[in-house]
Amino acid sequence: MRCTPPPERRDTAFALILTALFGACILLSIIIPSQICLARGGEAEEMNLSSDTALSKLTEGNESPAQEGIPVHVYITNNDNEKLDVSLFIDSELIDHKSISSGSDQKMDRYLLEKGRHTFKITWWDEDVKSSFEVEETRDITAETSVHLYTILNDKPEEYEITVNLVNENSRELEAFLYADGSFKKSKKVGKESSAELGKIKLKEGIHNLSVRWQDDDTKIEYEKTKKLMVKRD
Template structure:
């Protein structure tokens, strides 16, 4: 039973290998002269040996090394009609990958030649970055090139320090240094754009930062107080506020005492009115008594006669 299983496994392996060979032979030309096929060649124009990969209709076919200024045959592939041929390679000089393509109509035996391009390494120059520390203490400054961290160094107080010497490609670069004030904990940054066309140097300045000293606040308050009378623009609002406060206080006092004054005046007026009414009533009652006496006397004299 085990021998049969081994035999079936062996047959399966043979079938898999046969399928793989047939898949690779899909591109290889094995027919007669009348069959349509593409003969693919690659010519390397670069001054370095390159590893070149071949793709047909977007599918990877083969990869080979091609010497500088030489041609290599990649193979013969069974094709007919229009097809695209692409090669890709990596250039160590530029640290980049490249590719080139060509579309060909394959009829009978059609040669297809693809060329790599020559890419020279870009020119590089040395840039020396100097930091002028105007502070009265040493600073730890960090150098950034094109927003990428390079290194940190200690910049001595009141002196010039080399922050770094970097080899860069020709062209524009953004140079910046960062540092933190050890006393105030405030972070500063100075930047500069440099067009590098040769070995060059650039100086970045670290000026004095904001300093906070003990007792500075109280002295500032005393100074402000002593200077207040000589500054009309600052003292006039204070005087105006004081006058407003005094006016409000007086108005408040008057608003508090005015009801009592009004009440006393009202009571006095009422008392005078009452006295006048009583006086009028007394006069009226006396007059009535007199009129009554005269009428009674007239009646008496009339009946007596």
């Protein structure tokens, strides 16, 4: 008899300004030396197998194959003035995501890639300008190498103070409502045939639409007059 181990994501009224179970059989052979009982007629012969021999035979052919590929070390430098959450893509596949402090370098990891051309891309969201950005680089990988990508500094756009004056050309007092790019900013009552400073508003550099709205008290009809404004540093 043989003993074996067990199996194993309207009117010009206004003018407007701005396996863990693999070793079951091995473990048994280590703790209790394997014994093979050979019955020959009425005699029993005992043969001891060393643990090392049993381990060697049981694990033979079970070794995992060596990983193949060219090592590529990817680093990212954050050149923005604040901490950024950066995502790394290799050949359009999301590989990793890390938070990187302002002005610091961060190694993403070491990746094994096939020989040939590969595209490395990082993306991030910049809260200052409320927009997402990306940087991409294509490299021909032929030997172990490093790839370094850099985020871009995006400063918060500077705002400029604009003074808005209203001129009421109507023969009655009217209440004017000022809008910038469709958003309400201020309101003020302006006497008949007079002008008034509505106040100051802040606008970023670029082209903006300023409009003033008012209502005719007799007809209850609302009118609007719009003016396009280019805001520049000078």
